[in-house]
Amino acid sequence: MPGRRWRAPGRRRGAGAASVPAVEIRVFWPLAFPCHSRRVTDSATRLLNWYAGHARTLPWRSPPGAPLPADPDWPYRVWLSEIMLQQTTVAAVQPYFTAFTARWPDVAALAAADDADVMQAWAGLGYYARARNLLACARAVVRDHGGRFPGDEAVLRSLPGIGDYTAAAVAAFGFGRHAIVIDGNVERVTTRLFAIATPLPAARAVIRSRLAALVPAAAGDFAQAMMDLAGRICTPRAPRCEACPLRPDCAAAAAGNPEEYPVKPPRRARPVRHGTTWWIEAGGAVLTVVRPARGLLGGMRALPSCDWQGKAAPPLPGDWHDLGTVSHGFTHFALQLQVLGQRLATRPALDGDWLPISQLDGAGLPTLFAKAAVLARSQPDRMEAR
DNA sequence: CAGTCGTGGGC
DNA sequence: TGCCCAAGACT
Numbered sequence: 001m002p003g004r005r006w007r008a009p010g011r012r013r014g015a016g017a018a019s020v021p022a023v024e025i026r027v028f029w030p031l032a033f034p035c036h037s038r039r040v041t042d043s044a045t046r047l048l049n050w051y052a053g054h055a056r057t058l059p060w061r062s063p064p065g066a067p068l069p070a071d072p073d074w075p076y077r078v079w080l081s082e083i084m085l086q087q088t089t090v091a092a093v094q095p096y097f098t099a100f101t102a103r104w105p106d107v108a109a110l111a112a113a114d115d116a117d118v119m120q121a122w123a124g125l126g127y128y129a130r131a132r133n134l135l136a137c138a139r140a141v142v143r144d145h146g147g148r149f150p151g152d153e154a155v156l157r158s159l160p161g162i163g164d165y166t167a168a169a170v171a172a173f174g175f176g177r178h179a180i181v182i183d184g185n186v187e188r189v190t191t192r193l194f195a196i197a198t199p200l201p202a203a204r205a206v207i208r209s210r211l212a213a214l215v216p217a218a219a220g221d222f223a224q225a226m227m228d229l230a231g232r233i234c235t236p237r238a239p240r241c242e243a244c245p246l247r248p249d250c251a252a253a254a255a256g257n258p259e260e261y262p263v264k265p266p267r268r269a270r271p272v273r274h275g276t277t278w279w280i281e282a283g284g285a286v287l288t289v290v291r292p293a294r295g296l297l298g299g300m301r302a303l304p305s306c307d308w309q310g311k312a313a314p315p316l317p318g319d320w321h322d323l324g325t326v327s328h329g330f331t332h333f334a335l336q337l338q339v340l341g342q343r344l345a346t347r348p349a350l351d352g353d354w355l356p357i358s359q360l361d362g363a364g365l366p367t368l369f370a371k372a373a374v375l376a377r378s379q380p381d382r383m384e385a386r
Numbered sequence: 387c388a389g390t391c392g393t394g395g396g397c
Numbered sequence: 398t399g400c401c402c403a404a405g406a407c408t
Contacts, residue, residue: 085404126392163406
């Protein structure tokens with residue numbers, strides 16, 4: 001039986017994890033679903049056995065085979081991590097997750113936070129709509145759900161910033177519910193496993209139905225295992241099939257072309273846009289603005305700038321000094337941002353906030369404007385006071 | 387459906 | 398260097 005093949009992982013963390021008896025762990029295992037074929041059940045078991053010995057240790061993850069942490073804020077931590085992990089690497093998320101959970105240890109604390117503080121804390125992580133939706137979601141949980149995250153997938157799905165993937169992930173990882181968790185990792189492993197040649201996104205219906213027959217009772221561990229497998233073995237390029245527990249089952253490996261999955265539509269060329277930002281300095285302070293809530297870098301603190309789609313007039317007349325150009329790549333276009341600077345004896349009457357230059361590093365500028373600020377500060381002699 | 391929305395790392 | 402990529406959601 002599958003349970004006998006399980007062995008205790010080398011290292012474990014979390015309350016009570018080390019004392020969990022084998023018999024208790026076994027109930028999480030995919031013990032013979034009548035609707036599953038033998039082969040599919042074996043695939044899930046092979047993956048879980050691999051995961052038991054190879055799971056990454058992450059602060060938002062309970063160890064393989066372990067019961068859910070008793071911490072009442074566990075779902076909050078899972079949710080926070082999943083929002084941060086959307087299109088973002090584990091390495092990039094970790095310091096932000098640590099900072100957020102230290103500063104806002106539960107959903108009520110986050111819901112009570114000032115918008116500006118959360119946006120500032122999110123600065124540098126990207127996709128800033130996530131931060132706006134993060135606050136909206138925390139406040140909805142407090143207002144509509146008594147400060148406790150719902151465990152039901154459909155209810156989770158109705159909250160701001162939570163789509164199909166995140167709803168399933170929070171239900172499975174945060175509440176131990178049975179859910180079909182599908183992200184880019186799972187898509188890659190699944191399309192290779194079954195050699196699904198339909199291009200994305202049309203392939204998603206097939207992926208879901210194939211996966212539904214594969215997910216065992218331990219749905220959370222299974223999904224985490226798929227992600228670790230995708231990150232370390234079933235990688236986008238040069239997959240290490242020789243080390244893969246699913247090698248015996250994998251149609252793409254058998255055909256010798258795992259790298260050809262998933263099939264994606266051709267990418268559009270990324271245009272280059274040109275824009276201007278203005279460094280306006282007076283008395284050791286620089287003028288900053290908060291960008292409109294929606295759109296690119298929405299809601300973030302920034303330097304005054306044009307919309308880099310057309311011409312824009314400078315916020316004040318005078319002799320502008322060319323401080324250079326910043327190159328920055330966004331998802332669907334590249335930006336060449338010219339930085340023009342002017343140092344004034346007194347602050348002109350302009351909308352925005354004057355920040356001491358010494359405090360700019362912690363001010364929560366997105367990377368684009370942080371680059372522009374570095375450029376401006378690196379050549380103070382280029383700007384003459386008038 | 388297809389476009390919008392960041393950033394840093396790897397090759 | 399330039400391109401692809403990473404635990405997607407929203408419109």
